[in-house]
Structures are given as structure tokens and as C-alpha cells.
Amino acid sequence: MPHEAIIGFRRNGGDAFFDDRLFDFEQDCFWAAGGVVTIVMALELIAHFASLRLARRVVEILNYKPLYKGRAEGRFGIDWSIPRVDRMLGKTVEIMQANVETPTAIAEICKRLDMPSWQLRRLFHRHLEMSPQAYDLEIRLDRAMNLLRSSQETVGTIALMCGFPASESLSRAYRERFGLSPRKDRKL
Numbered sequence: 001m002p003h004e005a006i007i008g009f010r011r012n013g014g015d016a017f018f019d020d021r022l023f024d025f026e027q028d029c030f031w032a033a034g035g036v037v038t039i040v041m042a043l044e045l046i047a048h049f050a051s052l053r054l055a056r057r058v059v060e061i062l063n064y065k066p067l068y069k070g071r072a073e074g075r076f077g078i079d080w081s082i083p084r085v086d087r088m089l090g091k092t093v094e095i096m097q098a099n100v101e102t103p104t105a106i107a108e109i110c111k112r113l114d115m116p117s118w119q120l121r122r123l124f125h126r127h128l129e130m131s132p133q134a135y136d137l138e139i140r141l142d143r144a145m146n147l148l149r150s151s152q153e154t155v156g157t158i159a160l161m162c163g164f165p166a167s168e169s170l171s172r173a174y175r176e177r178f179g180l181s182p183r184k185d186r187k188l
Helices: 002-018 037-049 050-063 087-098 104-111 117-128 130-152 155-161 168-180 181-188
Strands: 024-026 029-032
Touching: 024 037, 029 037, 037 050, 037 117, 087 104, 087 117, 087 130, 104 117, 117 130, 130 155, 130 168, 130 181, 155 168, 155 181, 168 181
Parallel strands: none
Antiparallel strands: 024 029
């Protein structure tokens, strides 16, 4: 199952239907969820069969920051390079990702991070070429797209799961970003 589909499956069937691990290896059987996770699994294999020191050296050579957990824990879709660009930007995006269903106001994020709003806006424009509000909307629309394509939830339910007050507001933002309505995207 694609990892982005877990949200929809978990909502409908609970944890009993799948094992939420990014990778696993037992004796002569190895599997990974694909993509970058394969690198993380390879690093785990190096640490297991050779040494942790060698795995860390490979990380240094690749200039790669691996996920040190074998579970996604709802963090699929995060741009892992953002915290490397700027620590405060990374913390902001982490807060946004953690609060997709009930978005946190930018002023509240600034308060939590003890950062003036002008400085946060400047960070987003410098590194992501958009406002914090626009980036938060991107996160929520990406989640909506994944849910539309991987679950049977109604558009109204998906709207609420992605922090939109009603299906109409999701549809309007979705059409503006993707050029088609959520219902049409689901049929594709």
C-alpha cells in the first residue's frame, strides 16, 4: 500500500489492517516502503551487519539526515530538507504538519517560537518563495489530494480532516491549486 494511503485506511479500519513500518528486515527477507526509505533501510543494514560507525560515515559522505525511526508516525510528506535550510523554518513547518486538521494561526506559531511575524514571513519568502499562510495551505491541500485518492471518505469529511470549515472552501482552494474539483480528481 502506498504510504500516503495509511491515513485513510487508519480512519476506516484502525491499526488492525496494516503494519505502519517504513522498512523491515528479518534474516534473508528485506522490504521497504520505497523511495528514500530504501536508503534508510540500507543504512540500518550497514549498521546491523557491519557497524554503526560505518553507517554514520556513509551518512556523512552522502550528506544525508536519515529518519532514525522505522515508523512514519503520520509524518509522510514532510520535506526533510527544510530543517537543514533553517532550524526555525523547520520548526514552523513541523507545527503546521502536526496541526493539519486544526490549523494553528501564524501568530500563535510565532508566539510558540518566540519569533516576530515579520521574521517568519521573511524566512518563508527567502527559502520557499511564499508566505507562511500559503505554505500551510499547500500542506493541507496535498493532504486532501492524498486522502481523495486513497480513501473513500466524502469530500466534506476530507475537508474537515484537512482544516477546511466546509467542502465548498476545500473545493474552491483545490480547484485554484490543481485546476479541477476534488470530485473530478477522485474519478481520475
